[in-house]
Amino acid sequence: xKRQVARQFRRALGTPRPVPAAALPLHASRxxxxxxxxxKLNLPxxxxxxxxxxxxxxxxxxxxxxxxxxxxxATKKLNLFQAVNDAxxxxxxxxxxxxxxxxxxxxxxxFRCTMKLAETHGSERVFNTPLSEQGIxxxxxxxxxxxxxxxxxxxxxxxxxPAFDQIVNEAAKMRYRDGSNGRGAGGLxxxxxxxGVGHGALYHSQSPESLFxxxxxxxxxxxxxPIQAKGLLLSAxxxxxxxxxxxxKILYRAAVEQVPVASYELPLxxxxxxxxGSNVTVVSYGQxxxxxxxxxxxxxxQRPDVSIELIDLRTVHPxxxxxxxxxxxxxxxxxxxxxxxxxxxxxxxxxxxxxxxPDTFNRLEAPVRRVAGWxxxxxxxxxxxxxxxxxxxxxxxxxxxxx
Amino acid sequence: xxxRMLQRVQLRASTATVARSRVAALGSVRAASSVSQRPNSxxxxxxxxxxxxxTHSLNFxxxxxxxxxxxxxxxxxxxxxxxxxxxxxxxxxxVVKLYKDMLFISIMDLIMFDxxxxxxxxxxxxxxxxxxxxxxxxxxxxPEDVVFCQYREQGLFKERGFTTKEFMSQLFSNRNDxxxxxxxxxxxxxxxxxxxxxxxxxxxxxxxxxxxxxALKLQKLQxxxxxxxxxxxxxxxxxxxxxxxxxxxxxAATRSCPVIFICRNNGYAISTPTLExxxxxxxxxxxxxYGIDTIRVDGNDIWAVREATKKARELALQDGGKxxxxxxMTYRVSHHSTSDDSFAYRARVEVEDWKRRDNxxxxxxxWMETKGYWDEAKEKEARDALRKEVxxxxxxxxxxxxxxxxxxxxxxxxxxxxxxxxxxQELRELIDNYPDxxxxxxxxxxxxxxxx
Ligand SMILES: Cc1ncc(C[n+]2csc(CCOP(=O)(O)OP(=O)(O)O)c2C)c(N)n1
Numbered sequence: 001x002k003r004q005v006a007r008q009f010r011r012a013l014g015t016p017r018p019v020p021a022a023a024l025p026l027h028a029s030r031x032x033x034x035x036x037x038x039x040k041l042n043l044p045x046x047x048x049x050x051x052x053x054x055x056x057x058x059x060x061x062x063x064x065x066x067x068x069x070x071x072x073x074a075t076k077k078l079n080l081f082q083a084v085n086d087a088x089x090x091x092x093x094x095x096x097x098x099x100x101x102x103x104x105x106x107x108x109x110x111f112r113c114t115m116k117l118a119e120t121h122g123s124e125r126v127f128n129t130p131l132s133e134q135g136i137x138x139x140x141x142x143x144x145x146x147x148x149x150x151x152x153x154x155x156x157x158x159x160x161x162p163a164f165d166q167i168v169n170e171a172a173k174m175r176y177r178d179g180s181n182g183r184g185a186g187g188l189x190x191x192x193x194x195x196g197v198g199h200g201a202l203y204h205s206q207s208p209e210s211l212f213x214x215x216x217x218x219x220x221x222x223x224x225x226p227i228q229a230k231g232l233l234l235s236a237x238x239x240x241x242x243x244x245x246x247x248x249k250i251l252y253r254a255a256v257e258q259v260p261v262a263s264y265e266l267p268l269x270x271x272x273x274x275x276x277g278s279n280v281t282v283v284s285y286g287q288x289x290x291x292x293x294x295x296x297x298x299x300x301x302q303r304p305d306v307s308i309e310l311i312d313l314r315t316v317h318p319x320x321x322x323x324x325x326x327x328x329x330x331x332x333x334x335x336x337x338x339x340x341x342x343x344x345x346x347x348x349x350x351x352x353x354x355x356x357x358p359d360t361f362n363r364l365e366a367p368v369r370r371v372a373g374w375x376x377x378x379x380x381x382x383x384x385x386x387x388x389x390x391x392x393x394x395x396x397x398x399x400x401x402x403x
Numbered sequence: 404x405x406x407r408m409l410q411r412v413q414l415r416a417s418t419a420t421v422a423r424s425r426v427a428a429l430g431s432v433r434a435a436s437s438v439s440q441r442p443n444s445x446x447x448x449x450x451x452x453x454x455x456x457x458t459h460s461l462n463f464x465x466x467x468x469x470x471x472x473x474x475x476x477x478x479x480x481x482x483x484x485x486x487x488x489x490x491x492x493x494x495x496x497x498v499v500k501l502y503k504d505m506l507f508i509s510i511m512d513l514i515m516f517d518x519x520x521x522x523x524x525x526x527x528x529x530x531x532x533x534x535x536x537x538x539x540x541x542x543x544x545x546p547e548d549v550v551f552c553q554y555r556e557q558g559l560f561k562e563r564g565f566t567t568k569e570f571m572s573q574l575f576s577n578r579n580d581x582x583x584x585x586x587x588x589x590x591x592x593x594x595x596x597x598x599x600x601x602x603x604x605x606x607x608x609x610x611x612x613x614x615x616x617x618a619l620k621l622q623k624l625q626x627x628x629x630x631x632x633x634x635x636x637x638x639x640x641x642x643x644x645x646x647x648x649x650x651x652x653x654x655a656a657t658r659s660c661p662v663i664f665i666c667r668n669n670g671y672a673i674s675t676p677t678l679e680x681x682x683x684x685x686x687x688x689x690x691x692x693y694g695i696d697t698i699r700v701d702g703n704d705i706w707a708v709r710e711a712t713k714k715a716r717e718l719a720l721q722d723g724g725k726x727x728x729x730x731x732m733t734y735r736v737s738h739h740s741t742s743d744d745s746f747a748y749r750a751r752v753e754v755e756d757w758k759r760r761d762n763x764x765x766x767x768x769x770w771m772e773t774k775g776y777w778d779e780a781k782e783k784e785a786r787d788a789l790r791k792e793v794x795x796x797x798x799x800x801x802x803x804x805x806x807x808x809x810x811x812x813x814x815x816x817x818x819x820x821x822x823x824x825x826x827x828q829e830l831r832e833l834i835d836n837y838p839d840x841x842x843x844x845x846x847x848x849x850x851x852x853x854x855x
Contacts, residue, residue, distance in 0.1 A: 135650030142614020179583035
């Protein structure tokens with residue numbers, strides 16, 4: 001698996017960028033942020049050609065995590081919101097205990113993730129709730145406690161805090177406190193759009209995953225692509241642990257790929273090695289992976305002696321230590337990238353785990369680097385300086401190599 | 404008031420639509436949003452409050468101009484029936500059983516409160532004065548109805564059949580405790596009895612009950628052959644100030660969930676009197692605002708509690724399901740918990756007064772005596788027997804081993820994660836290296852269970 005994906009990746013990296021720099025201003029206006037005319041590093045992501053997405057069915061066929069009959073079966077071009085919609089539709093059709101609800105989900109959702117679900121599966125199973133996040137989560141926990149598989153939507157991750165108590169004290173602890181009675185909130189999945197979107201400012205940009213990675217009992221998942229969104233969401237819905245499923249909203253429309261039509265799962269708490277390398281390990285998840293790819297491409301183009309390994313955590317809690325450790329044992333240098341604030345973040349946890357493990361500690365040739373959002377609030381006018389970009393990633397890999 | 408009633412009717416109508424047809428339900432949503440203000444209409448057509456009449460006098464509704472909601476009672480303090488339509492619906496034997504359930508709780512409370520004072524268990528909370536609310540409601544719910552508790556509802560567990568051994572195993576967190584020794588005392592739970600395990604955070608169980616009620620409704624829709632069930636949820640008047648109360652009531656009403664909300668209004672939340680808890684007419688008055696059928700009952704009158712709960716259950720299952728609110732007025736005779744000395748904030752005489760003047764046990768006892776069901780000799784015999792039983796199970800439970808240490812790592816996730824396995828191993832090594840620092844003998848299997 002690893003090698004096949006890696007090969008595909010290298011092939012894509014070898015090809016010249018399809019869009020010349022002259023076309024930039026067009027893209028710039030589309031992305032709500034301007035790219036300096038002379039920029040060489042901070043170029044817009046070409047989602048149409050990035051190796052992170054399966055642009056054709058034969059790429060899907062090489063994905064051995066997906067059951068053979070599924071990956072050899074029909075595929076459909078979907079963006080990320082359509083893949084989420086597809087997963088929800090699949091889950092609703094396969095299991096009558098699945099229920100989908102939240103603010104404005106009945107008409108299709110403010111990001112269209114629940115389009116047509118109410119019409120197809122009935123307003124008893126797909127419905128609006130009053131505008132109350134603590135209510136939505138409490139309601140979901142109650143459904144799960146009675147054996148249903150609720151999929152609750154929080155309209156933006158920025159608004160999950162009113163439900164924090166229900167997640168931390170209730171959903172996460174329910175099985176533990178019920179003991180041999182055996183009940184719990186494991187059937188619950190909480191979806192929430194997260195991350196920067198160019199103009200989301202303080203309350204439409206946050207990535208609060210590390211607030212949940214401090215909570216034993218929940219799994220925190222963030223997909224980077226439509227294939228992942230479908231496979232990981234189906235796994236989350238079927239998982240017997242409460243899952244927090246964070247969807248990078250900037251990818252809802254941007255990330256498009258061929259997605260198997262049939263139902264399939266991708267493993268939770270299992271990282272994916274996207275590209276093998278031997279000098280630096282880059283660990284990330286969600287949207288910044290697309291930037292990582294570009295930073296790596298540029299660096300490797302300049303330094304042919306260097307090869308960089310890229311890992312997608314996919315599940316950030318509990319995360320796949322083994323995959324990260326075995327990569328760091330090989331490379332001795334590591335950079336961890338995400339949008340969320342730096343302090344007490346997923347990067348902090350991964351870095352600490354690497355430092356704590358004697359095998360990786362002994363192998364380290366440079367201090368672990370965290371490349372993440374600054375410890376400031378997500379502000380409207382300054383987003384491009386706040387969220388890690390290609391230049392910061394490029395610079396940090398260079399520092400690791402030159403240490 | 405009138406407009407509220409009308410609005411309620413509206414809600415029920417939409418509930419019925421949901422049950423009838425998906426397409427129709429969606430249609431009705433659209434219809435509601437197409438309403439517009441017609442010229443010369445006497446009534447509001449703003450979508451947010453249909454059927455409200457226009458008025459030409461500027462008048463703020465003043466809560467004090469409304470009479471406080473009445474308190475329903477069947478039997479007064481002297482054991483005399485005041486609701487002439489009342490006929491006991493259960494046999495002498497069943498009444499005596501309920502009385503004994505209340506008696507059991509009051510006796511266990513005394514023993515366990517003292518045991519905590521002696522340092523033999525870490526914590527305890529008595530239900531004195533509130534036994535009729537928990538035993539009374541429980542006795543008319545279906546045993547398969549799902550229940551969420553706050554913590555002062557031991558009577559419900561008893562009435563449903565929780566054994567003395569089960570109470571004691573939880574209180575002493577021994578190896579027979581289904582909670583595996585993880586929870587503080589009185590945080591009971593029983594799958595067999597369809598009662599969810601109690602958690603300390605107040606009011607969190609309320610929206611969960613709405614969700615559970617909705618699950619029961621869906622399961623009945625999906626399997627029409629199955630039994631119609633409701634969810635019942637208990638909470639104090641203090642907990643009702645939490646946001647989760649608001650969330651729960653509103654979502655239960657809008658989703659038409661068969662839930663019975665049962666508030667124990669006992670006058671205090673630890674030291675806080677109700678005057679500092681709210682300024683409205685108790686909790687009941689809020690129910691109407693959410694479009695919920697509501698009743699206030701005398702919580703010291705087990706017959707009133709039973710009659711109201713029976714009817715509430717019927718209502719909750721009507722029209723495809725809807726929530727009902729019961730506010731049971733009572734008085735917290737005891738300290739809040741073993742960690743509280745309530746005489747720091749209320750007069751001893753006030754408490755003594757309540758104990759003497761009105762108490763759910765003596766009230767039922769008086770009624771039973773007038774019927775010839777009960778007398779002093781029976782009282783003494785019952786007390787002795789229950790006391791013996793509690794003491795017997797108390798010492799048995801105290802001597803039992805604690806659950807295996809390994810169980811502290813289990814049930815966090817469905818399966819032990821690699822990270823947790825590593826931490827378990829680390830603890831094991833620590834105990835190996837410092838055997839004198841840890842007393843593992845009282846735990847089933849000692850340190851050996853930490854081997855993964
Ligand atoms: C969310 C939360 N806040 C505070 C507490 C601490 N606490 C425990 S019981 C209690 C009072 C509850 O009063 P009430 O709901 O009236 O019930 P009562 O004890 O009178 O039966 C408080 C404040 C808690 N357990 N949970």
